[in-house]
Amino acid sequence: MFGKNSLKALKINAFKAILVGSGALALVMSLTACGPVELAKSALMEDAFPPMPAPEVATYVVDLSGSTYPMAQLEALGSGIDGYITGDSLGNPFAETPVAPRGLSIQFVTKNSAQAPRIRLVSSKSGNDLYTYIRSSNLNMDGSKQLWNSLMQARKEIWGSPALEGDNTDCINAVVSMLGRQQLLPDALREPASIICQDAKQTSINKQRLDSFLGNPGIEMGSDVEGAFKLSLNNFVSAKAEFPTARRILVIASDLVDQRGLDLPKALSGLDSNATCQLATARAGNATSDFSDLSVVLVGSKNSKINTKLLDQVQNYWTCYLNQLGITNINQQSDLSGF
Numbered sequence: 001m002f003g004k005n006s007l008k009a010l011k012i013n014a015f016k017a018i019l020v021g022s023g024a025l026a027l028v029m030s031l032t033a034c035g036p037v038e039l040a041k042s043a044l045m046e047d048a049f050p051p052m053p054a055p056e057v058a059t060y061v062v063d064l065s066g067s068t069y070p071m072a073q074l075e076a077l078g079s080g081i082d083g084y085i086t087g088d089s090l091g092n093p094f095a096e097t098p099v100a101p102r103g104l105s106i107q108f109v110t111k112n113s114a115q116a117p118r119i120r121l122v123s124s125k126s127g128n129d130l131y132t133y134i135r136s137s138n139l140n141m142d143g144s145k146q147l148w149n150s151l152m153q154a155r156k157e158i159w160g161s162p163a164l165e166g167d168n169t170d171c172i173n174a175v176v177s178m179l180g181r182q183q184l185l186p187d188a189l190r191e192p193a194s195i196i197c198q199d200a201k202q203t204s205i206n207k208q209r210l211d212s213f214l215g216n217p218g219i220e221m222g223s224d225v226e227g228a229f230k231l232s233l234n235n236f237v238s239a240k241a242e243f244p245t246a247r248r249i250l251v252i253a254s255d256l257v258d259q260r261g262l263d264l265p266k267a268l269s270g271l272d273s274n275a276t277c278q279l280a281t282a283r284a285g286n287a288t289s290d291f292s293d294l295s296v297v298l299v300g301s302k303n304s305k306i307n308t309k310l311l312d313q314v315q316n317y318w319t320c321y322l323n324q325l326g327i328t329n330i331n332q333q334s335d336l337s338g339f
Contacts, residue, residue: 049141094149254300
């Protein structure tokens with residue numbers, strides 16, 4: 001039980017605490033030019049706003065050599081490429097299971113793979129830029145989620161819209177219209193609309209480059225598989241520098257039969273699995289970079305004119321080759337459906 005004097009002291013101390021707390025709040029408000037509602041809103045947003053998952057950076061290597069069926073290889077990759085270019089690459093931090101933004105580049109196996117172009121169809125930077133914009137817009141959670149969903153839908157709709165072929169202003173106006181009613185005014189929506197238009201237009205330009213190269217490569221076709229591998233790994237080193245936390249994925253649509261510098265049909269002739277692995281390990285050498293987080297997916301490895309026995313030897317060879325470089329996450333799929 002409290003006595004009268006104790007109760008009186010308790011009330012005085014409580015009153016002093018309120019005065020001190022009020023003064024501190026007033027000081028924060030004066031320094032930040034924010035009212036109590038904005039402060040509370042900011043604190044809640046900081047706690048609840050979902051983080052954007054680390055981006056995924058993928059390279060697809062397409063084999064156009066004479067030992068494969070090139071159109072079958074492209075069909076094996078088809079569903080994977082379509083998902084990127086039509087707008088599924090932005091990611092979604094607000095989904096029940098958050099989805100990472102994704103980037104995609106295409107490389108080719110040719111007679112000299114270093115001469116083939118590397119075509120960057122999509123950059124994961126666009127999804128991150130849109131996330132940064134929404135994060136800085138001080139919307140409540142419902143408004144942020146609604147805007148993100150609208151941005152994803154607008155990216156899909158603008159891909160098939162004539163406005164994409166017009167000038168940048170036409171595209172931005174069209175995207176702002178697609179976004180509809182938001183908690184932000186139309187003028188404020190022009191910034192994310194510009195990011196979407198830039199992303200879609202760049203993808204469109206690079207898709208035309210891809211189609212043009214496939215229609216008329218202008219360089220000799222061949223099977224420099226190792227050259228394509230090395231180029232891809234070098235590009236992943238650069239991707240790691242740009243996106244340090246990115247998940248890196250290498251998808252190879254090839255039968256992997258290098259008949260150029262490695263001349264695998266001749267080199268593997270008469271070798272058992274152990275000898276094949278020893279040869280691959282010696283040729284791979286030592287990795288100069290860390291590739292332990294790199295995932296490799298072999299797609300359409302049976303789309304080949306080569307006999308099954310040699311294909312099995314070749315697959316064993318490349319498994320040991322990649323393992324020597326620290327790459328152990330290697331999977332096989334017939335195509336990228338559902339990947």
